[in-house]
Amino acid sequence: MSVEAGHFALVLAFALALIQSTVPLLGTRWNDRRMMAASGPVAITGFVLTLIAFAALTLAYAQSDFSLQNVYENSHSLKPMIFKLSGVWGNHEGSMLLWVLILTLFGAAVAAFGENLPPSLKANVLAVQGMIGAAFFLFILVTSNPFARLDPAPIEGQDLNPVLQDIGLAIHPPLLYLGYVGFSVCFSFAVAALIEGRIDAAWARWVRPWTLAAWVFLTGGIAMGSYWAYYELGWGGFWFWDPVENASFMPWLAGTALLHSALVMEKRSALKVWTILLAILTFSLSLLGTFLVRSGVLTSVHAFATDPTRGVFILGILSVFVGGSLALFAFRASALTTGGLFHPISREGSLVLNNLFLTTATATVLIGTLYPLALEAVTGTKISVGAPFFNLTFGLIIFPLLLLVPFGTMLAWKRGDALAAAQRLLGAAALALGAMLVTGLVSEPRSIFAVVGIGIGVWLLAGVATDLALRAGLPRAGFGTALHRVAGLPRSAIGTMLAHAGLGVTVLGLVGALAFGREAVVAVKPGEQVAVGAYTMRFEGLSSEPGPNFSSRIARFSLLDAAGSPHATIASAKRFYPVRRMPTTEAGIRTMWLGQLYVSIGEERADGALVVHAWWKPLVTLIWGGALLMMAGGTLSLLDRRLRVGAPSRRARPVAAPVPAE
Known part of the structure; x- marks a missing residue:
């Protein structure tokens, strides 16, 4: 019954999207405030209905309802619950439902938080959002219905693609769609402004x-x-x-x-x-x-x-x-x-x-x-x-x-003054040149890419530090005064610095992993060693372990110190998913400072040796650390009090109370 309710909610959401795309637009044309005001409640109701449809599909996955074709083709009763739920968007139909859910979420957010927008602009924005929503609701209902039934219902499902059964794929698509679809609001604002002719x-x-x-x-x-x-x-x-x-x-x-x-x-x-x-x-x-x-x-x-x-x-x-x-x-x-x-x-x-x-x-x-x-x-x-x-x-x-x-x-x-800007950045340039010189002298192998790349990364970070120091009044101001000035900076200014610093950190990570990484491909038997970069591992052997819906062969390696004694372990595995008849490789990764030792295993040879592919990737964690800094910078900028979803509300000026006559 919940499946039919979800399907019906999806049809109603399509109908509301058609209303949302026409009524507010006509309201702005006829200057009818009631028609323009209808855009907000319709957008919010459309989101609620889409959420009901998405919840119905999610419930079907959680309950392993294989009478639903989408669940049958992308799930299995033995699959862990987290991957049952992420399987909702691990396929075309479910991912499109997530797409329109996020689209209607942004439309509802404009309706809820855009109270200070001019009524005509808000109505036009939500009308354009409704047009996009109507097109994709129609696409889902006509070509990609996630609620199609199977009769008779199969006893068991066909499982999800094994490479998608991972926590990363549980997080990656929703984040990506929030970005993809989030830009629809910018698009709607642009089209609405062009319709009004006022920008x-x-x-x-x-x-x-x-x-x-x-x-x-x-x-x-x-x-x-x-x-x-x-x-x-x-x-x-x-x-x-x-x-x-x-x-x-x-x-x-x-x-x-x-x-x-x-x-x-x-x-x-x-x-x-x-x-x-x-x-x-x-x-x-x-x-x-x-x-x-x-x-x-x-x-x-x-x-x-x-x-x-x-x-x-x-x-x-x-x-x-x-x-x-x-x-x-x-x-x-x-x-x-x-x-x-x-x-x-x-x-x-x-x-x-x-x-x-x-x-x-x-x-x-x-x-x-x-x-x-x-x-x-x-x-x-x-x-x-x-x-x-x-x-x-x-x-x-x-x-x-x-x-x-x-x-x-x-x-x-x-x-601006280009010469004055260059003079302010002399210290940053000196640091960057120094980093390039050191990289060229000590790195092996030497490469122009490594020298220039490290210099660029340091240049970006030193530029951010220079900007922060100038805003704080350093070196003339005392530490307390400088700290007070930094605390008083707008959040958007700090956010910009964080984002630019994140770019520099990512550049350093890219250069470190690509220019200074080491790689080794060897075939080893238990007790033999693998050397990669400055690190040595000893292959301890293979073992078989069952998983909830797969079997795995796990290779364990001991990481040896300078004296040849083990001080850490790394495990890499080959998994086999019998329902899909597909193998996957689970890399063994050990993070050491900012670098990672990465081990991937291949096939077992007839003589009992195992093919091992190992990498040492210095600074590789900075690639994603820089992305986190950029996200933090954007989030901090978003929290700046000067950035409002709508225009600042106009408050009536206080009127002085009349002085009573004596």
């Missing part, structure tokens, strides 16, 4: 918190996905430039540009065209990622669906919303005023340059991702555009951007 600094103030929230979630989703691929797939890497990885990376790059552009628009009422266009393109890239994952044009461990019918449907949605919004933008662009003027050497100028680099990098990744698909579609020729292309082209674009990041924070608004 100003207040609009930028309203849209920036939503951009920040989506950016923080997408950062977390990408980082979690990277770490999952690193430890679960057993290949020792953290980024493959897989087209589906790129599909999430492109909105992140565009969203980063949107954040900076909205800041200029808020401060100086400039870059209106930039900001509106970036808001449209960022969500458009999110829709493109949805298409790539679900259209069947890609074969990837990340891809959910291979049904071309679904791909055509999503392509239609993509064409309507991207094409329609860009057409509206082209129609309104000539009416957009330029806003505040500024000198090229200024904070605004640096942010424009930042956006040029970021959008160029996004275009590079987009071309490298889509060109092979387009070539195959037109000529039938299959080519592969892999890491060498992306590393070279993307690296050449990002390198100058990273060099310029510390300068931006040193320049004044409207008109």
